[in-house]
Amino acid sequence: MSTAILTGQPVPGSSIEGDLRSLGFDVRVASDAADAETLLAQVPGDQRVAVVDARFVGHPHALRLGLTDPRFPLAAISGAVTAQPAGRQALTRAMARESSAGGGTTVAVDSLADRIVTALDAENAGVHHPELGSLVAAVPADPQARNEARQAVADVDDEAVRLKSAVKSRDGFFTTHFISPYSRYIARWCARRGLTPNQVTTASLLTALIAAGCAATGTRAGFIAAGVLLIASFVLDCVDGQIARYSLQYSTLGAWLDATFDRAKEYAYYAGLALGAARGGDDVWALALGAMILQTCRHVVDFSFNEANHDATANTSPTAALSDKLDSVGWTVWIRRMIVLPIGERWAMIAILTAATTPRITFYALLIGCAFAATYTTAGRVLRSLTRKAKRTDRAAQALADLADSGPLAEAIARFLPGPSRPTAPLSAAAGALMVTLGAWAWGPSWWVVLMAGGYIMASAEAIERPLKGALDWLIPPFFRAAEYCTVLVLAAKSDVNGALPAAFGLVAAVAYHHYDTVYRIRGNAGASPAWLVRAIGGHEGRTLLVTVLAAALTASQFTVALTALAVAVALLVLVESIRFWVSSGAPAVHDEGEPA
Numbered sequence: 001m002s003t004a005i006l007t008g009q010p011v012p013g014s015s016i017e018g019d020l021r022s023l024g025f026d027v028r029v030a031s032d033a034a035d036a037e038t039l040l041a042q043v044p045g046d047q048r049v050a051v052v053d054a055r056f057v058g059h060p061h062a063l064r065l066g067l068t069d070p071r072f073p074l075a076a077i078s079g080a081v082t083a084q085p086a087g088r089q090a091l092t093r094a095m096a097r098e099s100s101a102g103g104g105t106t107v108a109v110d111s112l113a114d115r116i117v118t119a120l121d122a123e124n125a126g127v128h129h130p131e132l133g134s135l136v137a138a139v140p141a142d143p144q145a146r147n148e149a150r151q152a153v154a155d156v157d158d159e160a161v162r163l164k165s166a167v168k169s170r171d172g173f174f175t176t177h178f179i180s181p182y183s184r185y186i187a188r189w190c191a192r193r194g195l196t197p198n199q200v201t202t203a204s205l206l207t208a209l210i211a212a213g214c215a216a217t218g219t220r221a222g223f224i225a226a227g228v229l230l231i232a233s234f235v236l237d238c239v240d241g242q243i244a245r246y247s248l249q250y251s252t253l254g255a256w257l258d259a260t261f262d263r264a265k266e267y268a269y270y271a272g273l274a275l276g277a278a279r280g281g282d283d284v285w286a287l288a289l290g291a292m293i294l295q296t297c298r299h300v301v302d303f304s305f306n307e308a309n310h311d312a313t314a315n316t317s318p319t320a321a322l323s324d325k326l327d328s329v330g331w332t333v334w335i336r337r338m339i340v341l342p343i344g345e346r347w348a349m350i351a352i353l354t355a356a357t358t359p360r361i362t363f364y365a366l367l368i369g370c371a372f373a374a375t376y377t378t379a380g381r382v383l384r385s386l387t388r389k390a391k392r393t394d395r396a397a398q399a400l401a402d403l404a405d406s407g408p409l410a411e412a413i414a415r416f417l418p419g420p421s422r423p424t425a426p427l428s429a430a431a432g433a434l435m436v437t438l439g440a441w442a443w444g445p446s447w448w449v450v451l452m453a454g455g456y457i458m459a460s461a462e463a464i465e466r467p468l469k470g471a472l473d474w475l476i477p478p479f480f481r482a483a484e485y486c487t488v489l490v491l492a493a494k495s496d497v498n499g500a501l502p503a504a505f506g507l508v509a510a511v512a513y514h515h516y517d518t519v520y521r522i523r524g525n526a527g528a529s530p531a532w533l534v535r536a537i538g539g540h541e542g543r544t545l546l547v548t549v550l551a552a553a554l555t556a557s558q559f560t561v562a563l564t565a566l567a568v569a570v571a572l573l574v575l576v577e578s579i580r581f582w583v584s585s586g587a588p589a590v591h592d593e594g595e596p597a
Contacts (some may be wrong), residue, residue, distance in 0.1 A: 051082075197254050
């Protein structure tokens, strides 16, 4: 139960008590500042508490945004401030100071809630101030101002604003124009019937898995049904986030589901297409795995670049200025969003091609489109990095080190390498990646490739020898991902035995899950995956070496069994630890507001 402390008696005709109760607050009234401090002390420390000026005039959704969002320990709007357990001590200190400063006088003289917020901001307590837009939240000082505020409330449709705000501010063209115009109403219908975002997310996953099963039939009817169901899954995927924004139902479990299920759905669908093609006599497992690798590496580029630069100082460049200028022209915004092939455009393309063509054509189009998008975005980010005079922080360097996913082999060697940090760290990572990947392509399963893997480990150690603060050091994690995943793909393809590529698909999927899980932990400011887990699964260089040794030492059929066993072992370890973390009380309540590529 949440508690709201009203500072003073509500003005006759005010709806503030009813509005607070509708939001789940138990309302208590304080006669003065000292009484408010006493009531605050009586609220259990594990409950949310709000301090609200009894003269408040505003929309109920303004109160909802200011007082019920679970993502922020402290939040405030004009005339109201709230604290979750994590922000309770800061609120108590500010209340005590303001109560003492005011001498315990009647709180109607000024706004105690606003004075508390000013004190919290002064000590940099991290108070969240939500964007209200056209919503009203005010503490009128006299009857005339109150009447004007009430008229302003009447002039703005609270529900229309709430419904509009349920849609992401930066969605792709397909999502904005073909999904959101009606999905927001589905979200409201679900919210009013008590359906949660997590339930809708699960429904989206199940729909995508059924779509993958339809694609696996290998029939034209199955492919058409798969395409339709994939679009339906995407609609539900939009609805779950819109419910969360409509009713502010953010949760730790929801963050985990939302962060991982999109990838699980897409990659399961790739597997379904590959199975369906196999039923028709066409082996496209290499294309399916290639599509998964390309898509995952694209995401790693996005994540690494953003983490390297999100808190960098002097974070400007001529390239960024040009990009901002292009975004000021309406039509270029949509063109630029579409050519990066975000999830909406990508899933629409996959669905249409599945229904109308063959899995092979679908994968060819997907690979070409994603390759173009990856080239476009990566080239732009390289130009920004080279022209930006930014100073990277220790936090950014640590995030890149966590994203690198280096294991005990690379870290042990890095400790013994002499000399200062070198600007060639990304070149070392790229050279090592090319060495092992091209070696696998040239020699296939052989001890020569094991030797190349040894060189890759040395190059990886040199790349991470010093803090990753160079202009292009954000490229190091993508190089490591490409090296590991592509080596598995090439060796499985070169083994030329049934089952090797599906086993490789499973292994890469398990490792990719671990990498996505690391990303979303970092995004939630919860740190990376625990060190014991990274060591247990070997790090990127340890897994790469192990796969090359297994390929050289075993027969093709034995190699397939070994890849399958390795995939199961990695999946069990990372899933158990991931589930433990995301359902724990210490996991962050976050929600992704952008449309990932």
